[in-house]
Amino acid sequence: MFLERGYDAASMEDLARASGLTKSSLYHHVSGKEQLLRLAVNRALDALDGVFAQEARQEDSAVHRLERVLRRTTGVLLAELPYVTLLLRLRGNTEVEREALERRRSFDARLAAFVQDAMAAGEIRSDVDPRLVTRLLFGMVNSVVEWYRPAPPGATDGTDVGHGSRDDEIVHAVVELALDGLHAQRD
Amino acid sequence: MFLERGYDAASMEDLARASGLTKSSLYHHVSGKEQLLRLAVNRALDALDGVFAQEARQEDSAVHRLERVLRRTTGVLLAELPYVTLLLRLRGNTEVEREALERRRSFDARLAAFVQDAMAAGEIRSDVDPRLVTRLLFGMVNSVVEWYRPAPPGATDGTDVGHGSRDDEIVHAVVELALDGLHAQRD
DNA sequence: GTCTATATTACGATAGAC
């Protein structure tokens, strides 16, 4: 409901109906609307933190580390789509939202460090501002939440038979565009 | 106010205070909250339609036309930032929003045609789905609204003296990343 | 055009029976 109507426009009445309860019954289980938001966005933030899990003890080049972080971030976004979507739409109106945005800023700063490192190592182009590159790069990744709708569980549309899943196709396209752009001729 | 708090969370009281009027006085000038939204998003949509203005009678290659559309779309987004931002956040809750989303879908389809054309002409890589490329490309462009804040009118921070404006830097970075990616070594 | 005052409705949240 938060995604369909937006957090503010979704009423507790809407949420209750969607969960098959009355408003009062729903309040027996949760303290209020804000708690539901917190539960959802913390799930997203915990998953995103996992992107850096084994990154500290990796030994390869800076650009490969950047590529892996890019790949993993996109993967988490796809795997936890509704929760990440909600996170990306926060405006900071309440304390819950401001805390989540603070955690998100911290995550973004860690992403930026990978771009900086690869640039400092001379492994990616350095004719553009690294902060700008970081924002555009992960802006492209985040934009996936604007249109991606996962296939319903039982659907077999043929696109995932022997060609890898839709998720893999998206991750592949993101990495290819990010690293080599549209000009690269590989068809 | 719509941007700061979100359309739903912004009350007519907030809007009235921001405009230096009382709620009643504000209602003397506008029919309600929805009209204000319509005025704002139509401004964005009209500006975006201008992206294709002289495109029909251009004679150069498909990839150059795509690059120009990319450049212009980013330019419009920067020039009309608050209105485009609002447009990109619509959820489709009301009739006004649904009409705006319909116009936006039409705009997106026209963008996609430029990517398709360049790919069909063999001028950009064709190893990725053109619709996916379009979404990621213009997702990157649209993501600018998430962080860009124009400089206050009188500010002279030195970055726009002899180096082009901040807007130009962003458009440049978008086009460079889109066409050549991070690997391109130009420093 | 702007104001004070108010109608009306919907929302988040609670009381208390079962």
Added chain:
DNA sequence: GTCTATCGTAATATAGAC
């Protein structure tokens, strides 16, 4: 745990004086 009924508040919007 779930319900009906309701409280208090804040929202959109209007009436009518100046």
